Amino acid sequence: MKDCDETCLSRIDRFSFMSGRRSRMKWMDGHCDVLYKMWKSESPISFYECNESLDVTYPAAHSSGVGIQVFAVFVPPEVPRSQFLHAALKQVDLFHERILLHGKKVVPLLSREDLIRLKSSGRMGALLSLEGADPLQGDTAHLRLLYRLGMRQVGLTWNHANEVADGIEEERNGGLTRFGRSLVKEMKRLNMVLDVSHLSVRGFWEVIEEDLPVIASHSNCRAVCSHVRNLGDEQIRALIRREGLIGVTFVPKFVHDDPDQASIEGVLRHIDHICALGGEKCIAFGSDFDGIDQKVPGLEDTGALDGFREILLQRYPEPLVRRWTVENGFQFYFKHL
Structure with missing residues (x-):
C-alpha cells in the first residue's frame, strides 16, 4: 500500500471542491454498470448521447457535475466459464473505445497524479473496477493483465461462490480460498482497492484483517x-x-424492506x-445505475x-x-x- 503522509494529503486542500472557479466537480458515483449494458446490447449504445438505453450518459453526468465515475466490469453467471475472461476483456475494450475516446472528455484514473490533474481539467475521471473475480479464472496473471489495462479495483465475488470466496447469497458463508488469499496478496502488491460489496460475511471479516484499502462500493x-x-x-x-468508503446505494431492495416503498x-x-x-x-x-430495473x-x-x-x-x-x-x-x- 502506498504511504500518504500529511504533507501528501495537504495537496488536496489546494483545490476547491465547490463548483466555480477551479472545478465543477460535485459528485463521485462509486458504481455503475454502463459497460455491462453496452456489452449486453445487440446494437451499439452511445455514452455521449442522451438516450433511454442508459441511466448514466455523459450529457446527464456532466450536467449534474459528476467528476468521477466508477465503471464496473461484470460478467453474469449465465456466461460459460470458458468465456468469463473474454467477456470481461470485451467490456474493458468498450471502456477504452466508447468511454475514454482518447481522453477528450473522460480520462482514466490510474494514479493520484491523475486525480490532481482532474481537478482543474473540467473533464470526468473514470475508474475501472471488476465486480466479481470470476473472469480471473483462478490465475493472478489475469489480474495483472487487467491491471495493465487500467483496472484499479476488484470486488472479490458477486452473490455466488467462485475461486476466491463465497458470495453473500451462499448459505455456507465460506471465506477466502487458498487462491483468494493469493489474489489479495497480489492486489496488495499492485496497490489495488478491494471492494467487499457482495462478499460473504466471513469473507468480509477475513479481508478486514488484511493490509490493503477496502470499500463497500454499493x-x-x-x-x-x-x-x-x-x-x-x-x-x-x-x-x-x-x-x-461506504457507497450508499439507490437500489430499492437495499433501501427498504418493501422495494415498492x-x-x-x-x-x-x-x-x-x-x-x-x-x-x-x-x-x-454508489448508484448501481444501469444494473437495476x-x-x-x-x-x-x-x-x-x-x-x-x-x-x-x-x-x-x-x-x-x-x-x-x-x-x-x-x-x-x-x-x-
Missing part, C-alpha cells in the same frame, strides 16, 4: 433494511476503523444511520443527482454534503491509487 445498512446484501453495524464500524427519505435514513455510528468521513454514493422515485438516473444534492443540502450542512458527494471519495482514491 451497500446500505442492514439495521435500516434487512436485505442480506446490506452491512451490519459491526461491519460498518470495521470499515470506519479502516478509513474505508423505497424513497429518497429512505436513502437518507441509511446516511443518518452511518453517521450515528461515526461514519460521516466514510460516506460516499426498479428505481427509487427521484433517483432514476444520473440526471437526477443535482436535484438529490439539493435535497441533501436542505437536511445537512453544506460541508457534510460536499464531503459525501465528492470529497470522501476523492481523498480515499488520492491516498490509495
